[in-house]
Amino acid sequence: MPAWLEIALRSFVILIGIFFIIKFLGKKQISEMSFFEYVIGITIGAIAGTLSIDRGIPFVYGAISILIWIAIPILFNFLSLKNKKVRDFIEGKATIFIKDGKILEDxxxxxxxxxxxxxxxxxxxxxFSVSDVEFATLESSGELSVLLKKDKQPVTPKDLNISTAVVKEPQTVIMDGEIMDEALKNRGLNRQWLKTELEKIGVAIENVFLGQVDTMGQLTVDLFDDKITVPEPVQIPLLLATIKKCQADLELFALATDSKTAKQMYSGNAKKIEKLLEKVTPLLQ
Structure with missing residues (x-):
């Protein structure tokens, strides 16, 4: 067998083997890997690279070496899941750096x-100020976790007793000019709805690079031609404006009528819509 063909076959087999091994081990970001796992990964890569181009090393010997280096972290991971002491030994413990705004120099x-x-x-x-920190810990992955003091934390809508809408993941319904039927189905929509929405903004499906439906059911699109400006969705602002107009009309009717009964009816309904606006405005903005 020619040398170049043998090297090509070795490289291909090793590449496929490592690919399936990584799929078997599962996904983990580099920042989430322990130091031990990082060293194992570098070593396996070095063995695989050497085995690919060094024809003097029998392929079987290299494969056995790789399997051993892979079996060790698998075994340790299994043991760490069963025993916290093993897990602390392999992955390390978190270290407190700041407590109650004070740095722990030791x-x-x-x-x-x-x-x-x-x-x-x-x-x-x-x-930017250590005194603002309630608690800071160096995780075993090397990432610094920080908890601010209560009075330094950002204000949330819950702190202000403000209702917020439930946010769902945007669904990509058009990609590269192609309709994604499954995404439409997930939102309870269909192609006819999509066609109608695109006609409202004067855009053809084949001209859309990316189209997404947000939490409120509004369609936003990005076109292949970046020079073309697409109108922003107006359904939600229009709905809010319509409700406000209904309230204003009822108040106007109450002022215009001479009937006491009608005046009370109009005023009462206007107040109901006002209360409704107080609830829905945060959800529609």
Whole structure:
């Protein structure tokens, strides 16, 4: 067998094998890998690269070596799931760096973490004052977790007793000019609805690079031609404006009529719509 063909076959077989091994091991971001897993990955890559081009190494020997290096982390992962002490030994423990706004210098030294590095990591999380931090921990993955003091945390709608709409994942209904029927079905929509919405903004399906339906059922599109401006969705603002107009009309009718009964009816319904607006306005904005 020619040398180039043997190297090509070795590389192809190793590539396919590692691909399926990674699929078997599952997904994990590099930032979530422990130091041990990181070293294992580098070693397997080095063995695979050497085995691909070094014809002097029997392929079987290289494959056995790779399988051993893969079996070790699988075994350790299994043991770590069953035993916390093993998990702490392999993955390490989280280290507290800041508590009640005070830096724990001994823990910084223990992890070889400089003050400049700590401040840099805090700034990346938009924290510029150590005194604002209630709790900061260096996770075993190397990521810094930060909890701000209660009075320094951003205000949420719940803190202000404001109702908010439930946000659903936007559905991509058009991609590269092609209709995604499954996404339409997930939102209870169909092609006729999509065609009608596109006609409202004067756009053909084949000219749409990406089309998505948001939580409120509004269609937003991005065209292949970036020079063309597409109108923003107006269904929700129009609905809100229509409700406000109904309230204003009822108040106007109450002022215009001489009938006491009619005046009370119009005023009462106007107040009901006003209460309705107080509830739905945060959801429609």
């Amino acid at each position: 823990n910084l030294k223990k992890e070889n973490y400089s003050t400049d590095n700590l401040l840099s990591q805090l700034r990346k999380q938009k924290v």
